[in-house]
Amino acid sequence: MSVFLIRRLFGAIVVMWAVATLVFFMLRIVPGDPIAAMLADAGGPDEIAAMRAKLGLDQSMLVQYFKWFALMLEGDLGTSLYGSHQPVTQIILEALPRTLSLALIAFVIAVAIAVPAGIISATRRNTATDTAVSFAAFLGLSMPDFWLAILLIIVFAANLQWLPAIGYVPLSEGFWPWLKHLILPAIAVGTAFSAIIARMIRSALLEVLKADYMRTAAAKGLTGRKMMLGHALPNAMIPVITVIGIAFALLISGAVVVENVFAIKGLGRVLIEGILNRDYPVVQGAVLIVSAFFVLSNLLVDLLYGVIDPRIRYS
Amino acid sequence: MTLLRVENLAIDLVRDGHRHRLVHDASFSVERGETLAVVGESGSGKSLSALAVIGLISEGLEVAGGTIHFDGRDLSALDAEEMRGLRGSDIAMIFQEPMTSLNPVRSIGAQLTEGMRLKLGLSRREARERAVGLLTEVGISDPEARLLQYPHQISGGMRQRVMIAIALACQPKLILADEPTTALDVTIQGQILELIARLCKEHGVGLVLITHNLGIVARYSQNVCVMYGGRVVETAPAAELYVHPLHPYTRGLLASVPRLSQARGTGLVPIEGAPPDPMEVIPGCRFHPRCPMATEECSAKVPVARHAGAHMVACWNAELAEPEMA
Numbered sequence: 212m213s214v215f216l217i218r219r220l221f222g223a224i225v226v227m228w229a230v231a232t233l234v235f236f237m238l239r240i241v242p243g244d245p246i247a248a249m250l251a252d253a254g255g256p257d258e259i260a261a262m263r264a265k266l267g268l269d270q271s272m273l274v275q276y277f278k279w280f281a282l283m284l285e286g287d288l289g290t291s292l293y294g295s296h297q298p299v300t301q302i303i304l305e306a307l308p309r310t311l312s313l314a315l316i317a318f319v320i321a322v323a324i325a326v327p328a329g330i331i332s333a334t335r336r337n338t339a340t341d342t343a344v345s346f347a348a349f350l351g352l353s354m355p356d357f358w359l360a361i362l363l364i365i366v367f368a369a370n371l372q373w374l375p376a377i378g379y380v381p382l383s384e385g386f387w388p389w390l391k392h393l394i395l396p397a398i399a400v401g402t403a404f405s406a407i408i409a410r411m412i413r414s415a416l417l418e419v420l421k422a423d424y425m426r427t428a429a430a431k432g433l434t435g436r437k438m439m440l441g442h443a444l445p446n447a448m449i450p451v452i453t454v455i456g457i458a459f460a461l462l463i464s465g466a467v468v469v470e471n472v473f474a475i476k477g478l479g480r481v482l483i484e485g486i487l488n489r490d491y492p493v494v495q496g497a498v499l500i501v502s503a504f505f506v507l508s509n510l511l512v513d514l515l516y517g518v519i520d521p522r523i524r525y526s
Numbered sequence: 527m528t529l530l531r532v533e534n535l536a537i538d539l540v541r542d543g544h545r546h547r548l549v550h551d552a553s554f555s556v557e558r559g560e561t562l563a564v565v566g567e568s569g570s571g572k573s574l575s576a577l578a579v580i581g582l583i584s585e586g587l588e589v590a591g592g593t594i595h596f597d598g599r600d601l602s603a604l605d606a607e608e609m610r611g612l613r614g615s616d617i618a619m620i621f622q623e624p625m626t627s628l629n630p631v632r633s634i635g636a637q638l639t640e641g642m643r644l645k646l647g648l649s650r651r652e653a654r655e656r657a658v659g660l661l662t663e664v665g666i667s668d669p670e671a672r673l674l675q676y677p678h679q680i681s682g683g684m685r686q687r688v689m690i691a692i693a694l695a696c697q698p699k700l701i702l703a704d705e706p707t708t709a710l711d712v713t714i715q716g717q718i719l720e721l722i723a724r725l726c727k728e729h730g731v732g733l734v735l736i737t738h739n740l741g742i743v744a745r746y747s748q749n750v751c752v753m754y755g756g757r758v759v760e761t762a763p764a765a766e767l768y769v770h771p772l773h774p775y776t777r778g779l780l781a782s783v784p785r786l787s788q789a790r791g792t793g794l795v796p797i798e799g800a801p802p803d804p805m806e807v808i809p810g811c812r813f814h815p816r817c818p819m820a821t822e823e824c825s826a827k828v829p830v831a832r833h834a835g836a837h838m839v840a841c842w843n844a845e846l847a848e849p850e851m852a
């Protein structure tokens with residue numbers, strides 16, 4: 212277990228380093244200049260040069276990179292180039308709980324819908340129910356998340372007034388206030404995710420239901436429910452978990468887009484504002500954190516395999 | 527009262543509105559605590575007949591005729607839920623493939639106890655205790671530790687022993703064993719067969735032992751039913767069948783079985799030709815293209831099963847079959 216973990220953690224760190232480095236250089240290579248964005252038309256050449264020196268942007272890219280990297284190893288991600296020059300870690304720590312809350316609720320809603328939907332369409336294969344579920348999944352996959360977000364706001368916030376349209380309330384101010392602000396954005400983010408998982412569960416189940424051990428279970432005279440939950444589903448989840456890991460990427464990138472529609476100041480907002488302003492440290496920090504989540508979710512998937520499938524026990 | 531009486535069982539494959547008969551007019555019966563061996567080359571309809579008895583023939587197949595009486599009840603009159611109630615607790619089944627017949631992600635203990643908890647209403651602990659006893663009975667050492675293991679951690683022979691324990695778990699009256707040793711190493715085939723036969727005898731369980739090896743069943747069964755191409759061609763008491771096989775196919779099978787009384791390598795006469803494609807329509811007796819005794823009648827009319835002494839035989843020329851054994 213520990214050897215496996217250490218190897219995977221090491222791999223994760225290498226991936227994160229590669230992503231961070233890539234982003235560092237890409238930001239500086241693509242056209243656009245933070246100083247120009249900052250000073251707009253106001254500054255003359257002297258002011259621009261002074262500002263550049265102050266922010267360390269006059270040094271060569273490699274020097275900048277090593278300085279940034281050295282600081283990062285100490286946990287210092289630098290400060291924003293704008294406003295009150297807030298530390299990047301602080302900006303991220305403020306934004307992170309919002310994005311994580313959104314992703315979590317989206318995940319829970321998506322799985323809660325996908326699992327029963329997948330089971331129903333697999334057990335009623337080629338019936339009207341199956342077709343209806345397939346159609347819903349197809350619809351869910353083809354609707355752009357921002358468009359769904361707007362639709363949800365119009366129906367459930369503006370017209371029915373069941374749920375708030377925008378904003379975020381931290382969990383510390385109560386579970387329901389927190390949850391009710393997240394339900395609509397979570398549905399917008401989670402729908403495509405849910406559709407993918409439901410399709411996956413359906414096809415994995417159809418495969419598993421043909422297995423010899425399902426016939427053994429049937430020969431024991433088990434109920435359909437026991438056969439499904441006790442025998443078919445645990446096996447069907449093995450391939451599905453891989454997809455959940457990959458689809459988690461979809462969820463985070465979805466959150467980044469949808470946050471903007473719901474005016475939730477999460478990582479997505481931070482990232483987009485940072486990119487528009489060429490706020491290098493902020494973008495670098497945010498990307499680093501997002502990549503950390505990708506890598507972590509993959510690691511989690513690998514560990515989950517070991518829990519679900521006894522044939523894979525890491526030693 | 528006969529434990530299991532199957533009469534004129536017909537099983538059809540139904541595909542895009544077409545019907546194709548896979549099992550024709552099969553009849554056999556099993557007395558309480560006795561063993562019936564069902565023998566035939568692969569594709570002869572043995573598994574389908576057994577699956578029909580336990581109500582588990584796969585989608586696309588359909589019981590198209592005949593009756594199955596079990597323990598005084600007409601199984602065709604039962605609905606799906608009543609049939610499910612019977613499975614495991616009255617009729618159990620052991621399958622051919624021990625490597626894939628156990629769920630890879632559930633422990634041996636979980637797979638062994640779940641039936642007992644459901645069917646016998648045992649508590650978790652009672653079921654565990656009974657499971658330990660069953661594993662001991664099927665010859666598995668250190669049963670407590672085995673309960674915690676997973677199928678991939680034990681050998682094929684061991685898995686088949688677990689399958690036997692699962693079959694016995696809820697004290698069924700009948701066990702259907704579908705080629706339980708075919709997938710196993712030859713060195714342990716005898717042990718496993720011996721074990722199934724002995725446990726069924728001890729527990730008074732009726733046994734349908736399916737095999738494609740006629741030689742192997744001589745010791746374990748009271749009656750033998752020989753199937754060919756989806757039909758029962760001959761049924762007789764085992765002792766009788768070995769001495770006086772009437773159907774040319776049975777005689778062919780027997781001739782291809784090595785005997786202790788024969789010098790090794792002599793007298794082994796395999797039946798010429800291959801078993802028929804179940805999709806092929808063969809007029810008359812399905813065996814006639816391979817039969818050394820076939821007459822014109824054989825290719826024209828399906829032979830009717832009839833009594834010949836202790837035998838039931840479906841062959842137009844069965845009387846001509848002089849026992850070759852001396």
Ligand SMILES: Nc1ncnc2c1ncn2[C@@H]1O[C@H](COP(=O)(O)OP(=O)(O)O)[C@@H](O)[C@H]1O
Binds near residue numbers: 567
């Ligand atoms: N699910 C199925 N669909 C189509 N054909 C089947 C199916 N199951 C069995 N058969 C056919 O029925 C015939 C009898 O099968 P089976 O009872 O399994 O034979 P065996 O005597 O080897 O156990 C075989 O030739 C097989 O091809």
Ligand SMILES: [Mg+2]
Binds near residue numbers: 704
């Ligand atoms: Mg078979």
